[in-house]
Amino acid sequence: MRQLLNLFIKYHRAFLFIILEFICFILIVRNHHFQRTVYLSSANKISGEIFELSSSIGSFFRLQSINDKLLKENTILKNQNSSLRNTKDTLNTYIDSIYVYRNAHIINKSVNKLNNTITLDKGALDGIKKEMGVVCHNGVVGIISSVSNHFSTVLPIINQDLRVSAKIKKNNFYGSLWWDGKSYKQAILNDIPFHAEVVKGDSIITSGYSSIFPENIPIATVENIIHDDGDNFLSIKVNLIIDFKNLDNVYIIENKLKAEQKELESKLKND
Amino acid sequence: MIRLHKYIIHFILLALIQVLIVNNIQISSYINPFIYILFILILPFDLNRTALLIIGFFAGLTIDIFSDTYGIHAAATTLLAFLRPSILNIISTREAHEPGSSPSINTNGMPWFLKYLIIGTLIHHTSLFMLEVFSFNNIFHTIGKISTNLISSVFLMIFYYIIALKSPKTNR
Numbered sequence: 466m467r468q469l470l471n472l473f474i475k476y477h478r479a480f481l482f483i484i485l486e487f488i489c490f491i492l493i494v495r496n497h498h499f500q501r502t503v504y505l506s507s508a509n510k511i512s513g514e515i516f517e518l519s520s521s522i523g524s525f526f527r528l529q530s531i532n533d534k535l536l537k538e539n540t541i542l543k544n545q546n547s548s549l550r551n552t553k554d555t556l557n558t559y560i561d562s563i564y565v566y567r568n569a570h571i572i573n574k575s576v577n578k579l580n581n582t583i584t585l586d587k588g589a590l591d592g593i594k595k596e597m598g599v600v601c602h603n604g605v606v607g608i609i610s611s612v613s614n615h616f617s618t619v620l621p622i623i624n625q626d627l628r629v630s631a632k633i634k635k636n637n638f639y640g641s642l643w644w645d646g647k648s649y650k651q652a653i654l655n656d657i658p659f660h661a662e663v664v665k666g667d668s669i670i671t672s673g674y675s676s677i678f679p680e681n682i683p684i685a686t687v688e689n690i691i692h693d694d695g696d697n698f699l700s701i702k703v704n705l706i707i708d709f710k711n712l713d714n715v716y717i718i719e720n721k722l723k724a725e726q727k728e729l730e731s732k733l734k735n736d
Numbered sequence: 737m738i739r740l741h742k743y744i745i746h747f748i749l750l751a752l753i754q755v756l757i758v759n760n761i762q763i764s765s766y767i768n769p770f771i772y773i774l775f776i777l778i779l780p781f782d783l784n785r786t787a788l789l790i791i792g793f794f795a796g797l798t799i800d801i802f803s804d805t806y807g808i809h810a811a812a813t814t815l816l817a818f819l820r821p822s823i824l825n826i827i828s829t830r831e832a833h834e835p836g837s838s839p840s841i842n843t844n845g846m847p848w849f850l851k852y853l854i855i856g857t858l859i860h861h862t863s864l865f866m867l868e869v870f871s872f873n874n875i876f877h878t879i880g881k882i883s884t885n886l887i888s889s890v891f892l893m894i895f896y897y898i899i900a901l902k903s904p905k906t907n908r
Contacts, residue, residue: 478785482818485793489814492800492807493867512755517755521756575759575803577768579868582804618804 513616516573516584523712524570531713537634538602565719567591569599572616573709576649576709580626583619587717593617598677598718601654604706605629605684606715608677622684623649623709631684632672639672642684642703649709652685654701661699663687669703675721739780740838746895747775747795747898758892759849766881769889770809771896772799776817777856782836785821792817805868812864817857823855826870841897853890861886 473480524531562673571592587593599606599619607621608629620627623644627731631654632639640656654669667687673680685703692699720726754772754812761767776792796813800806824839827848835842841849869878 478789479784479819481789484815485789486811489793489796489807489811493811493870495806515756522831577764578803578805580804716770 473559479644482500506563507542513572513584513613517586517616518571520572527713534602535599535714541602561722563720563722565721566716567593568714568716569593569617571713571715573620574709576623579646580637581621581623581649581709582610583621583712585617585714585715585717586615588613590617592719593717594719596677598720599715600682600718601685601707601712601715605671605682606707606712607715619715621709622652622705622707629678629684630672630675633657633661633663633687634668634670640698640701644668650705651688652703653691654685654703654707655698657699657701659697659699663690663699663701665689669701672723676720676726678718679720699716743775743779746778747772747773748898750775750896751795751802753896754799759803766798766884767888768881769796769885769892770799771866771889771892773857773860773889774814774853774893774896775852776820777893778840778897780836782835788817788820789814790894806839808867811815812860816860819859820856823852823859827851827855837863837879838905840901850890850894853869854886857886858882858890861889 533623567587567599569587570587571583572586574597575581575583578625583599583606585593585599593609593611593612597609599609599621606624607619607624607627609617610620622629622642628641628643630639631642638657638661640654642654644651644652657663665687668683669685669687671678671680671682671684683706685705688702688704690699692716750772754770758769758771761769772795774796776788779788779791792813793810796810797807799809799813803809821845837843839849839852865878865882865885
């Protein structure tokens with residue numbers, strides 16, 4: 466016993482080192498999943514406040530260009546609104562929209578790591594929940610991964626942990642879109658059947674199967690097709706529509722019927 | 737103990753520069769330098785090794801919290817803090833250092849300091865980027881990342897050192 470104690474005293478630094486590294490590895494492995502702890506992320510209170518301050522200073526200098534962008538977006542939305550009003554009148558039916566949009570402002574983001582994240586200035590008190598979709602005015606951004614009272618973090622498409630269900634607009638073949646970690650402008654669309662006709666420039670949109678994003682939101686355009694011999698599926702390299710470096714305001718999508726859909730699907734699994 | 741506040745101020749400064757400025761340098765995925773490790777490298781020679789380990793762990797954890805990396809930085813800085821006494825033993829020519837002194841350009845000379853920085857940064861970056869990809873699949877991509885970041889990190893650390901730390905010889 467005494468020898469064991471002596472051994473421990475003699476090598477206490479090595480033991481401490483091993484214990485600390487062990488803690489680190491537990492942290493790394495446990496947080497390698499889609500669900501992450503809020504406390505040790507940039508959504509926690511202190512780091513959130515610091516990032517918000519730094520972002521508000523930065524955005525002050527970009528106000529002019531942001532204004533221009535918002536004006537453009539406004540006009541597009543107004544046009545859409547009036548045309549939709551016309552269609553609604555002609556259809557003469559009332560369909561309650563199942564998707565609710567909330568706008569949010571990006572206060573921190575990374576684009577050059579393997580597991581990029583985005584932090585938003587809206588949190589649980591604004592009605593944000595995990596696994597809501599995030600889009601911007603022209604395309605898909607990502608999915609909410611953790612939420613604190615005032616902030617939330619997003620797993621963007623350019624994070625290797627995220628798969629998004631996507632389809633080719635012209636022929637409805639669908640597959641899963643993931644990021645290969647190389648360029649923040651490009652991603653890979655997998656699981657497209659071999660016989661699908663795809664050419665450069667085809668647009669890739671959300672499939673609407675995941676209940677997170679509505680159908681028909683643009684994600685990317687086809688760049689080139691990778692044939693893998695002996696594989697029954699195509700891999701397609703796509704150019705993302707969103708420029709993640711130049712992204713400020715986003716919209717968070719809530720699907721009001723998601724709980725109902727999930728419940729129905731889980732019932733099916735249980736039977 | 738008198739100079740403890742100096743190291744705390746440098747840690748806060750380096751951490752803020754790291755998370756607010758350097759992490760936002762987005763030239764390419766290959767350039768993503770880490771300058772906060774300079775804090776661990778400039779701690780005094782005669783600092784207790786156990787304290788060094790614990791300081792290293794918490795310094796890394798602080799950066800982890802700000803950059804959503806969960807323990808990757810902490811693992812790398814703990815390794816660096818564990819190996820720092822051995823690095824100093826291997827590359828130091830003199831046996832004894834003045835009590836309370838720390839590695840510096842003034843007392844140890846530029847070539848020695850540069851060698852020390854490069855070895856320390858290499859250990860940190862290698863473990864960091866290997867942990868980040870967590871595989872040997874794209875080994876050449878990872879090695880490329882380690883070397884480009886090694887150069888940019890050392891360059892930025894020297895830059896910070898000359899601006900913020902290098903005081904006239906009378907001060908030391």
